[in-house]
Amino acid sequence: xxxxxxxxxxxxxxxxxxxxxxxxxxxxxxxxxxxxxxxxxxxxxxxxxxxxxxxxxxxxxxxxxxxxxxxxxxxxxxxxxxxxxxxxxxxxxxxxxxxxxxxxxxxxxxxxxxxxxxxxxxxxxxxxxxxxxxxxxxxxxxxxxxxxxxxxxxxxxxxxxxxxxxxxxxxxxxxxxxxxxxxxxxxxxxxxxxxxxxxxxxxxxxxxxxxxxxxxxxxxxxxxxxxxxxxxxxxxxxxxxxxxxxxxxxxxxxxxxxxxxxxxxxxxxxxxxxxxxxxxxxxxxxxxxxxxxxxxxxxxxxxxxxxxxxxxxxxxxxxxxxxxxxxxxxxxxxxxxxxxxxxxxxxxxxxxxxxxxxxxxxxxxxxxxxxxxxxxxxxxxxxxxxxxxxxxxxxxxxxxxxxxxxxxxxxxxxxxxxxxxxxxxxxxxxxxxxxxxxxxx
Amino acid sequence: xxxxxxxxxxxxxxxxxxxxxxxxxxxxxxxxxxxxxxxxxxxxxxxxxxxxxxxxxxxxxxxxxxxxxxxxxxxxxxxxxxxxxxxxxxxxxxxxxxxxxxxxxxxxxxxxxxxxxxxxxxxxxxxxxxxxxxxxxxxxxxxxxxxxxxxxxxxxxxxxxxxxxxxxxxxxxxxxxxxxxxxxxxxxxxxxxxxxxxxxxxxxxxxxxxxxxxxxxxxxxxxxxxxxxxxxxxxxxxxxxxxxxxxxxxxxxxxxxxxxxxxxxxxxxxxxxxxxxxxxxxxxxxxxxxxxxxxxxxxxxxxxxxxxxxxxxxxxxxxxxxxxxxxxxx
Numbered sequence: 001x002x003x004x005x006x007x008x009x010x011x012x013x014x015x016x017x018x019x020x021x022x023x024x025x026x027x028x029x030x031x032x033x034x035x036x037x038x039x040x041x042x043x044x045x046x047x048x049x050x051x052x053x054x055x056x057x058x059x060x061x062x063x064x065x066x067x068x069x070x071x072x073x074x075x076x077x078x079x080x081x082x083x084x085x086x087x088x089x090x091x092x093x094x095x096x097x098x099x100x101x102x103x104x105x106x107x108x109x110x111x112x113x114x115x116x117x118x119x120x121x122x123x124x125x126x127x128x129x130x131x132x133x134x135x136x137x138x139x140x141x142x143x144x145x146x147x148x149x150x151x152x153x154x155x156x157x158x159x160x161x162x163x164x165x166x167x168x169x170x171x172x173x174x175x176x177x178x179x180x181x182x183x184x185x186x187x188x189x190x191x192x193x194x195x196x197x198x199x200x201x202x203x204x205x206x207x208x209x210x211x212x213x214x215x216x217x218x219x220x221x222x223x224x225x226x227x228x229x230x231x232x233x234x235x236x237x238x239x240x241x242x243x244x245x246x247x248x249x250x251x252x253x254x255x256x257x258x259x260x261x262x263x264x265x266x267x268x269x270x271x272x273x274x275x276x277x278x279x280x281x282x283x284x285x286x287x288x289x290x291x292x293x294x295x296x297x298x299x300x301x302x303x304x305x306x307x308x309x310x311x312x313x314x315x316x317x318x319x320x321x322x323x324x325x326x327x328x329x330x331x332x333x334x335x336x337x338x339x340x341x342x343x344x345x346x347x348x349x350x351x352x353x354x355x356x357x358x359x360x361x362x363x364x365x366x367x368x369x370x371x372x373x374x375x376x377x378x379x380x381x382x383x384x385x386x387x388x389x390x391x392x393x394x395x396x397x398x399x400x401x402x403x404x405x406x407x408x409x410x411x412x413x414x415x416x417x418x419x420x421x422x423x424x425x426x427x428x429x430x431x432x433x434x435x436x437x438x439x440x441x
Numbered sequence: 442x443x444x445x446x447x448x449x450x451x452x453x454x455x456x457x458x459x460x461x462x463x464x465x466x467x468x469x470x471x472x473x474x475x476x477x478x479x480x481x482x483x484x485x486x487x488x489x490x491x492x493x494x495x496x497x498x499x500x501x502x503x504x505x506x507x508x509x510x511x512x513x514x515x516x517x518x519x520x521x522x523x524x525x526x527x528x529x530x531x532x533x534x535x536x537x538x539x540x541x542x543x544x545x546x547x548x549x550x551x552x553x554x555x556x557x558x559x560x561x562x563x564x565x566x567x568x569x570x571x572x573x574x575x576x577x578x579x580x581x582x583x584x585x586x587x588x589x590x591x592x593x594x595x596x597x598x599x600x601x602x603x604x605x606x607x608x609x610x611x612x613x614x615x616x617x618x619x620x621x622x623x624x625x626x627x628x629x630x631x632x633x634x635x636x637x638x639x640x641x642x643x644x645x646x647x648x649x650x651x652x653x654x655x656x657x658x659x660x661x662x663x664x665x666x667x668x669x670x671x672x673x674x675x676x677x678x679x680x681x682x683x684x685x686x687x688x689x690x691x692x693x694x695x696x697x698x699x700x701x702x703x704x705x706x707x708x709x710x711x712x713x714x715x716x717x718x719x720x721x722x723x724x725x726x727x728x729x730x731x732x733x734x735x736x737x738x739x740x741x742x743x744x745x746x747x748x749x750x751x752x753x754x755x756x757x758x759x760x761x762x763x764x765x766x767x768x769x770x771x
Contacts, residue, residue: 197650316548
């Protein structure tokens with residue numbers, strides 16, 4: 001395999017170093033390394049080197065909704081966004097609730113070669129919330145599933161949730177909960193508050209998220225299991241997770257880029273591109289999730305990348321689908337909201353977008369490990385970002401197959417210049433680079 | 442003013458202009474020949490995704506009195522139930538050369554989307570969208586209040602002596618299902634713009650979270666409000682019967698309890714000052730939010746609201762299609 005010599009990039013934003021990638025591994029990092037024979041040189045001047053990003057929450061839509069996204073287009077978007085691994089949510093059609101379907105998604109990801117695809121298994125059969133899916137079979141499959149979620153739907157039945165939390169302990173799994181009390185959110189369209197009252201859209205109250213999180217952290221403590229809270233969106237949720245962690249509950253939490261940036265004020269124009277579940281919240285909630293990410297209450301940023309075809313957003317608000325794309329803008333949003341504001345370092349970004357999500361998903365060990373440090377001997381998963389670049393978001397120029405970016409027209413900092421997956425560039429000079437057949441290992 | 446989507450978009454002068462124009466339109470309706478040639482050759486589409494015979498007929502009458510051609514396009518249940526999309530309906534209307542589109546839709550914001558998505562160039566008039574807005578209803582309510590309460594003699598009808606006036610100094614009380622009411626939202630915004638003091642009265646379950654920042658007072662106690670405010674106008678909102686059987690067992694325990702606490706009966710009617718008027722946007726649930734005595738009392742202007750609706754809608758069609766209001770708004 002070709003070697004790459006990254007000249008003068010700044011690992012985690014520190015002093016510029018040369019980074020040598022050989023045979024899928026980081027061969028060395030230092031300021032005195034020579035260019036190995038035959039190595040391709042990548043100019044790293046001004047670039048920050050991060051470990052390849054890991055997204056714990058991606059909707060790749062395949063099988064079933066290939067009109068919105070495929071594993072190939074979604075993982076190409078991931079690579080363009082600096083990701084070397086994505087966890088594919090289970091709400092496909094058929095649902096990822098058997099070993100067969102998770103192995104199909106895993107294989108599609110392997111064949112596409114843009115990023116490692118780790119399928120998430122459904123908690124309940126068909127996301128129906130009634131019977132446990134065959135969690136053990138999915139864990140034992142080639143896809144080696146460790147994260148289970150009915151995302152899109154809440155595991156609202158407390159008994160089913162308890163059983164799921166207990167059952168996955170056998171193989172060190174985690175239940176990733178979409179916290180939404182269904183009865184409190186029947187027909188809900190947006191955050192319940194001042195804006196919903198005025199514009200007449202049915203409200204999705206913060207308490208519907210917080211009540212489930214409160215219940216689940218207590219359950220997790222009671223049965224001694226791992227709980228992961230998906231797309232935490234309210235100030236009250238941050239308080240609850242902070243409280244649970246202080247009590248020693250094994251809970252982790254994620255926030256999406258859009259909940260770090262946008263508020264429910266964007267609903268005022270009834271543009272369904274801002275319709276998402278959980279909904280955009282208030283400015284106070286945005287500040288709370290930022291603070292929670294800084295103090296470690298919130299462990300990771302995950303995109304909840306949710307592509308939808310044009311017609312599902314080109315309609316009145318109530319008829320539109322919930323969800324936003326996010327893979328290609330996540331790092332820029334984190335830079336703008338957390339790094340450029342001085343609240344987080346690039347090392348913190350590497351923690352919340354690479355190391356921690358890989359650890360939660362139990363993919364941070366072994367020869368194909370993700371979320372590893374930038375160090376000699378580690379897998380050569382490296383993302384190079386130009387923090388000084390600035391670009392206007394144009395969904396038409398993105399790699400994802402769907403146009404529903406809420407950030408269209410917005411100028412954001414940071415540009416992914418290169419993404420290396422085990423030493424092979426999936427993105428180079430800012431452009432996706434299709435793998436040669438023999439390059440895919 | 443390019444569209445009429447929400448009363449919150451109207452300035453005081455725009456609102457007064459609509460009311461003044463409505464008064465002129467009403468005057469023409471006292472003649473033997475009611476039809477005006479103003480919009481001859483123009484096509485107005487009534488696009489109704491939700492049944493509302495009353496509102497549709499009112500708009501249809503208004504358009505026809507101005508000599509416009511009227512097309513009734515009933516698309517009930519259409520887009521949410523995966524029939525033709527709102528977009529394709531809009532493109533169809535555009536191809537047919539609609540000069541104005543009056544839309545009633547069960548989804549809040551659908552008129553806004555129709556006006557701003559780039560599918561259509563014609564003016565859009567919101568004839569009621571979900572639980573958001575119903576601007577012509579609020580305008581006809583304001584027109585009715587002004588006519589009865591701002592003329593020479595309070596409580597007596599006067600269409601000419603009120604030209605140019607707003608509703609400043611009036612106390613208006615709205616009672617009922619504010620949570621689901623587009624009439625309430627439209628009225629709160631417009632009445633505030635026109636200078637009236639508004640008080641909403643409802644059980645707490647029928648008030649939206651976030652109502653505290655609205656430009657009005659809120660109370661749970663109708664008797665106290667009637668006693669202390671002595672309102673000039675009392676508007677009873679329709680309470681839909683399905684509100685008693687929804688999630689959580691309903692928004693209030695029983696129709697009888699609702700009537701006892703929030704219904705307008707003879708006793709409460711007698712608490713009103715002599716000049717006060719009683720209003721209802723219709724259709725009424727007699728015996729629930731309003732008793733027959735109250736609905737049929739001399740204070741009731743409920744039937745007149747319907748007549749004023751035609752004049753107000755004529756005014757809106759005229760200003761959007763033929764006249765100029767002087768400002769680009771909405």
